[in-house]
Amino acid sequence: MAEESVPVKENTAVAPEIHEAAKKLLTRRFKFIRKPDDSLKRLARLGVERVAADMAAHPQRYREPEPEAPLPEVSPLDPLDILRKDHQLPALPQVFLELQQAIGSRSTSADDLAEIISRDPGLTAFLLRMVNSAFYSLPMQIDTISRAVTVVGVNQLSTLAVGTSVMSLFKDVPADVIDMEQFWKHSICCGLIARRLCRMSGKGDPERAFVSGLLHDIGQLILLQVEPERATAVHAHARAKDAVLFAEEKTLLGFDHATLGGMLLRKWNFPYVLVSAVLEHHHPKPGHKEAEPLLVHCAETLATGLGVGSSGEFFVQPPSPEAWASMNFTPEQMDEMVEDLDEELEEAFSILLDR
Template sequence: MSLIEIHDLVNENEPLASLPNTFYKLREVVADPSCDFDDIAEIISIDPSLTLRLLKIVNSAFYGFRGEIETVTHALGVVGTEQLMQLVLATTVVGQFKGVDMIDMECFWKHSVACGLAARAIHQARGEYDGERFFVAGLLHDIGRLVMCLKAPDQLRVVLDFAKKSGDRWHKAEAKFFGFDHGSVGGALLRAWNRPKSLQEAIAHHHFPASA
């Protein structure tokens, strides 16, 4: 496979070629200085599955509330608008990957949220700003893996079988068989969405941080 086929993996399916409408609607509302938490919560609450996923994450051990957050408005007051926006981005994106049976999505989510929180914590510990950019990079760093599972499942099964037998890391086995790994696919997806270049590179090179 070649680089052009990375483009094909990302762009041949229209839902993957653009960000979900909910994200754009929320971004428009958040940009309005007169908006409040209720306005934002109203848009999110239109999608029951999105609401459920968000509340499940905010009530997880990662945030330490353990079932105390019952509404989107309450969640906004606890985690803030910017972080909830990034959670909406990640949850709506992952929600597009239906029929992926090669990955335990519950484990995928826990790993993604943990990486997002860890990335932000490291960034803040260094006294730097814009921690939410690192949070979303951690959340979405493995999004390319979902794309490959959805669009090239048969080839990926061969890769996984090889990785198990050889002891190779997953991304190294991908590179041997495809000529690229899931990080490169994730970076291509972020380019298709016109996300910031720094975010594209963080996701594309997350297994090679010196290049990010």
């Protein structure tokens, strides 16, 4: 990991001791990657450079929390019990429900969809900002939702609208439980990388890949919102044991956040491909007809390896050999994958996090 160096922009130059600290952190973060191929080794080196720059700019993010002694006890839980607590789950906005119904109807036209979206000024402004951003890089300015639907497509825009509407539902998670800005930065990064993988591989749909990545860790938010004590206790156990978070969730709770997230999206009548992408983002099933679960699985490895934001999971998950091989990664493609990513991330953060 330390043999080669990746060019760093002048504004990200850091002191040697910080760079060395970043190397140590990344070595630990990749501990479960037993036999990395050349592309994973390149990812680790890219991660060192990015984390070193962030460590220099934001040292407080890298202070290890004091270990809890003794560790709190955690009793198992049935995920269905969480989903039955409707009064504690976030309430879906009316525009979301109307969009879901419209998308499921064969008689819905582009004008119908545009009319529903236009009733929500916040969603309208957000979608117009997104369509006019580098996310699409369209050659013309789009100034109405009707035009956006025509240019981008009914299914694509509705997927984006429904998926991003979910972000506004989780404003009550306490800041001392999780840093929501860092959580969404990780999720947005995962979505953008899944979208890039979609285009690079020619598999899947770009908007579905983005929304799948954006929502892949939604199960964590539900667990933190409905069972904050249990959730924070599991995090404490994972940190103390140097264990992968989703594995510790299964051990202590009997299920992991991917299972809970998939069940929640199914309860909310999300399209099957989004449900399966969230449900399987740690363990994609072989032989999938849809590509999004594989794209999100690989994007999760990339986003965590690069150290963009934080979902609460410290370690880079070992990717499924079949899923990873299906992407045909090379070190050069890894460089291409992160080229101009910072610019795209910054613009996406400003649009999605300022809603």
